[in-house]
Amino acid sequence: MNKLKIFSALLLGLLLVNNSIAQEKKKVALADVFKSNAFSQKSVYGINWMKDGQYYSSLQRGTAGPKVVKINVATGAESGVLIDGAALRVDFSSYSFNPDETKALIGSEVESIYRRSSKGVYHVVDLKTGQAQKLMDGEKIMHATLSPDNDKVAFVKDNNLYMLALANNQLTQITTDGKWNHIINGSADWVYEEEFSMSQAFDWSPDGKKIAFIRFDETDVPEFNMQTWGKLYPEDYKFKYPKAGEKNAEVSIHVYELSSQKTVKVDAGSEIDIYLPRIYWTGDANTLAFLRVNRLQNQIDLLYANGETGETKLILEDKSETYVDLDYNDDLRFLEGNKGFIRTSEKDGYKHIYHHDNQGKLIRQITTGDWEVTNLVGIDEKGKKIYFMSTEVSPMERNLFVINLDGKGKKMLTPEKGTYSVNMSKDFKYFIANFSNSSTPLQVTLHDSSGKLLKGLEDNAALQTSLENFEITQKEFFKFNTVDGTSLNGYMIKPADFDEGKKYPVLMYVYGGPGSQNVNNSWGGTRDFWHQHLASEGYIVVCVDNRGTGGRGRDFKHVTYANLGKYETEDQIAGAKYLGGLPFVDQTRIGIWGWSYGGYMSSLALMIGNDVFKTAIAVAPVTTWRYYDTVYTERFLQTPQLNAAGYDDNSPITHVNKLKGNFLLIHGTGDDNVHFQNSVDLVDALIKADKQFETMFYPNKNHGIYGGNTTWHLYSLMTDFIKRKL
Template sequence: MTIKKITTLFLFIASFSIVAQQKITLEEIWSGAFRTKGMDELHAMKNTNQYTVLDFNRTSRSMQIDLYDFATLEKISTLIDTKDFQELSSIDSYTFDKTESKILLATNSSPIFRHSFIADYFVYDIKSKSLKKFTEKQIQEPTFSSDGSKIAYAFENNLYIYDVITQTHLQITQDGKKNAIINGITDWVYEEEFAFVKAFDWNKTGDKIAFIRFDETDVPEFSMDIYNEGLYPTQTVFKYPKAGEKNALVSLHIYDLKTNVSTKIDLGNYSDFYIPRIEWTNEANTLSAQIMNRHQNNLDLHFIDAVSGKTKIVLNEKDKAYVDITDNLTFLVDNSFIWTSEKDGFNHVYHYDKNGKLQNQITKGDWEVTAYYGYDEKNKTIYYQSVENGSINRDVYSINISGKKKTKLTTKTGTNDATFSPNFQYFINTYSSATNAPLYTLNESKTGKELKKIQSNEELEAKVATYDIAPKEFFTLTTSKGYTLNAWSIKPKDFDTSKKYPVLMYQYSGPGSQQVANQWNSANDYWYYMLAQKGYIVICVDGRGTGFKGADFKKVTYKELGKYEVEDQIDAAKEIAKYNYVDPSRIGIWGWSYGGFMSSNCILKGNDVFKTAIAVAPVTSWRYYDSIYTERYMQTPQENASGYDNNSPINHVEKLKGNYLLIHGTADDNVHVQNTMKMIEALVQANKQFDWAIYPDKNHGIYGGKTRLQLYTKMTNFLLEKL
């Protein structure tokens, strides 16, 4: 072989080696280099066997709502393209009227809190291709009436109705006032913890609107300084009920468009209660309302006669710990209803008649239903998602409403999620696993047979394969106390059992949560792969209190948040320390939010186990967190002082031995920076050395511009130096 040929071969091998062993960088992770392709704003139509997707044309820099056929996946038409309308800069979200002939389009959205926002709204008529901005105000939650002739919306804490035909506005509440009275929109704590914003609903004939009114007058205020670019900071002040403090007083009202009269509904002898859901049934004059006590361990489902105002309780749920709120309540044609409940120890589907009499428990077993998709009246078939194939996996199933003829519709092990066609003939399945990037396929609903591939991420899979990383491994870990816990690990590609590796543990651990799930990579996973390339093993363990393994496993932490979860992380770390390839003197732990609460407790209570901890946006005392979330799991501080204080990291700062990094954003409306400031002061007075970083004007997510890159660079450098 000539020297030239040898040199060429050497260069080829060297270049191949570089390609095959690329290193992940933080710049790549936070620039979107590993972003997946998906189907944005996928909506199944109601009246035709079609669906819409919000697309973006990079060439024209415009957005389109495209209509597709479920059976063929062929694009039928573009319903609207922003390039045709100068006044429509973008489409942030969209909803159809009942006839699907008009679309409500949101643009120029401005966020308020996690779910809420104000925006400019337009009505688009598909047939005439006319676009109309029906109010110059930035409004909230506009919603078509059943016949599409009217739109109800909220503006500055009051409710309005816009008549599409006469083009007139009617204000139906008058007393809305910031930080005092809210009509038809939830307050901060309902939005965050009951996960809804629109607290009003049209009935089936479009002549009545039910709404919840919030009186926040006596709720304590929280203030945040906003530093901006100005000479003086500004201040944001909002009502935030902390644990044990006064909540908003809620009341239920029905506005009759025929009489223009609003009626307050007498719900009975409740005091200090919640209305976490309202929904009109299929009977135009029957409204459903879920009423829950402050402890959230008793829920009554009321049916309310809108004409007489009389109410009756058709269903009651009690629990020794708490009852979870869902959006699974579904009314069938005969006004019987589907309900999900954990009352037999696992979350399952139930069918009740219109008077609340149990007809059947449809699903049964020592596994959880994780999503309810709908009911096919024609074939008397219910579609749902569950963890029957292992708590880290998700599959789609069908079952007859009688509880018979159960069919598993998905075959690939991992996480499957479905969007069904209106006639339930087809579903679009979204599948991913730890080793398979998201794949969208068209499937037939009777057998689950895959008919066609819609969208895949093979390019991303191929790209990830060029990096020097080993796939995530799932396993179970049994602690010294005998608890078997789900776990995963990410190891260096050149892992050698004869070496001793440092370990970083990641967890969240909040009630009903799950981090050990067989699904595609998050941005954090790429960070873990990067750390593995630097010689670390990353391990995640879901301890007691996390979800999808039954009510007892989840609710064991009741009244003791931070006790059993911390025990499990410490015990898991002790087991990991026994692995012959782990350096027991170099085990660290990190987490965000609830996970930051946990990592703080772990380095204090487990100071002989953990060398290093990072806590981002942590709760440091549940006394500082909101009423609905905290009291659901802890009752009030007045009732359960020891539960609050024994597990607060603030009260254990004298135990700090290792390296501790504390991080928070000053504009965090969720977990207030007060938590970190109190923790800092306690550490200072205990004369403990620690590191901390504060991000001005950043909320609970701590992002924007280069923020995430800077944050993860700081955390990476801290781990390289301290672990």
Template structure:
């Protein structure tokens, strides 16, 4: 804890220097071209089986090393593998690595090719750590999600929409499925909408006895295609992929089990014709019983089902219904006693931890209160303790706690106001704490299970020192109440010109999507420096979380149900009214910027809130929820056939005639997520309303709009637009 104290002292001293000496302003070049503020982060951090040790990937010129460290003192123990040791012809660029269960072999990813936001495929090499021999899996073809069986004798993976496994001893490849076909059948991995909205890409799981693989099959034959043109030659290329828009047909699913010893596959559950979702699949501790979650299309009815793969019998282990929707997470954990599981649920109005038996009976609610559990970080069955992060200290923070299975002896392990992201070791004796605040980049340290710091990993001291030489202003958190009595949290970066008595312009930053927070004591990345650059030019930067945000319970988060955009826009207007009433604010110079959902809200602010917002920037916005995908959109709005008003009343397309101010619309033409169709239709609606605006498209760029000079170009364009129009 003493080390953390000295580091915080360094940060405070850096902030003191910022205020006490003239500093140079941050330029867009510093952020996006020069890499001036590039943070130090642990590369390839992984806990070892003996959790007194961990590994990191360290690169030195052309040599890459996987190094073992002692968790207790941070000293280097040995180099487990170096790319220079390879005795084969393969020249590997180690992009990711995984140990076999006994840690005698290493699985290394190279030549990785991204597919969508979370999916990718790579050439994988199996490296014998004794002989240093590298063997490519699947004849050097690119594969996805290779996973060791628990006994380490097999590796399962997905290739060309089919599921395979390879024997580690002789390299023999066995094909499990034969139906995979692009834009038709997917075995063992997920379709686009599951990847994006349920945050799942791998759709197979090994049983505890290593003899079975449960997997999902997606039949997307009847899902409509989206055609995205890539401008890459004399004639553009058509890229077609299955994308179910709201109200349209989804993939049909089935759950199957492959028996490795018998080389046979058995269907366990068919969702054909049932219009349902299976967002999670895993085995219980019983190697005969697989668990999967079934949800209805509106996502307000969830069941955890337990299927015996031999008898085919399916029992309901848990059932939950909601008037709104139920969110899926990765907090479901089966205990080794083979009779209980732990999960989190929002059924009390706040997300809390529950203990259930396999028959579906609640044993007890373990945590309670008007705060939320965010993530289960670990469960130690030997000591009957659960480790988790929560908002108990503040909805703006994430602190780390431990509690008994009986709900007693709760203890906060983390210290320091801010956000703690935790990676626990396998035996729960240590954890990596990734800590940040709104003004402090990530600091990572190893702690023991009692909460005592044992070793700093990356501290970003160099970056913090570098930041002290630039004009950086500490954001201030604030609260206010709207005219109807709703309370809001926000943060503000105040330029030094405030002290001169001048009235200054304001630029709002918004996201505002369901369950999200921009107002959080957590590092926000490169945008932090851009906001500082704007503040150095005399702009006040403000962010306020509207109703619908996370961290404060379901009453606030789920109020936007069936009417996305309504409450958020009302709250942005209320925020603008509050800010405009401050004696250092120029009420006639208030602007707003947002990306994705934030672009949607900034577009509504510029139309429905046109009397309050003079200038707005919308990057990759949704302009009508009819254009967006089934899982996300229907979760909050229901089906467009049943709630047409919810889709159209707060669509920016319906309000373009109200635009008064300066509006910049930006989109990437290869955005597979929020299709450029949204901005095309917005352009059409604005022209039909005889409204002038500015428009820019980034050719062949996806939802993130990056690559080469792209980010620099975008932020330079937005900065110039703000300076010209606000």
């Protein structure tokens, strides 16, 4: 055989091999996503920076049990085991150090209550001896917290606040009036936990001589009743849930002094129909700061309280014609030596950083611009620098910046295009970055304070290799103008074998609630890979962030005030019309789906946009804001008594007569957040309107609808519905 024939044979062989490799790429199957977890990411968990900045600790789980290891920042090498679960015979899942790192609290047998609350068995570990002391003989308690002097632990049990002396196990009961569904001391009620992102409601003073706590009197708050199924006689679960316009808990702040064993009530003003969602000890061990929010949430006040007398002084107030969002005014940090405090506010139209003196007088606005500070990472007082995350590069991305306390010298420390979150060392010499973008799964890296990369901690290389075996298509980001000319952001996932000359059905995915964002340049989760499965079946999946969503300033977000659902629905319909005008989209086969607020949106879109949408799936939807909680709903709609039209005009129940397309309604009967009642009433209205639809309920499942075979069943159900109806 001559050389030309040999070369031709080799070339043919290579082509056959390459074709074989190309043909081996497989579609994303439902089982890959929900059974084998083929697309799950790895990370580095339980990281706590050590006080000297040269080490950090990490919680690791092995076959022998959990352990907390100490890792040298410079070398990346383990420098010893700090807590050994196997040696202690404790299968712990959480840990925290005291300030001088001589002791640690570990939690085991943790039992979730609601979204953020839990109770468990706690041990105090002496890091020098390795010995562990079990608290309360193993009774499950909440919010166990070491005192600053390390010899006491405060915690909540049965709605009362307690303190335990570690030396002799002497127990002090600080409050005695705690009672289920009546009085809560030191722990948040349901609505504070859900909407103010808090569960623990007490804090040690810096000198360990006092404990400040919040007391909730929810006696007169209406009870919500959920039935739990699975027994001969279903059981009732009753808890206090203040629905829009109904009575909230009466909330008060108190300070307990250890030496006198006396409790002082803080003067929060004469108005009792208020919120007290935050307490902070300032640099002065006798001064407690707290936030007071009015019922309509259009004013937030910062007050100082004397820890001995309870007397208060107004320091600062923020007002708005719409609402003042606590999430945008919650980065409050007190500087050492009574040098004032740093806070964030969106009073100039975007969330920015402000420096005030100790009495609230503005020293300067530190950051400015048509972009948002998303959170404060840390304040290096010695170096006079502030580290923060922002949307300056793009509202769809998050980057770390540093700026001098005087507002000068701003510098970006994370230059890659995508989404970062960071964990900074206590001495501000290092940070651990978690980075991803739409084409790169999670990358965990170690950097110095200048942003220089020191070490990779997790690159998800195995996942990236695995992805090469699947037909995965990248998100394509796009923009279009809605009905009022506002430019909206979106992304599109096309089939891997996309052909410009074909017409494809489209499934839109929506959440759309105030301040939320789905269109981000970041790696996706389970739902994104379900969307990849649908793309492999010949669907285009699209997501659009409507007006009212976050990352683009106060005006863009607040346009939906007092009229939730109207502009958001208009934008999703406009998005569908824009897509229907593209040459490769079948405008007769456009569907939409969403969960929670997204279920509310998908329901409205199918009904109001019945000439545009053919199919919709609503999972755990709000169907009338009259059924949702006070804090969230009234922030955006005021009360039903003040704004009845805002509640009713854009309720899906109001628009059932407009339903023409295919509708699938899904809810968990054990949803403590968006109650099953929402779907029951929508079903009732649909029946009265003589509208056919499909529905599925999941017994005893909460708002997340998961556990056991549930997730697989849910997504299989939705996939089948889409294939039949779109």
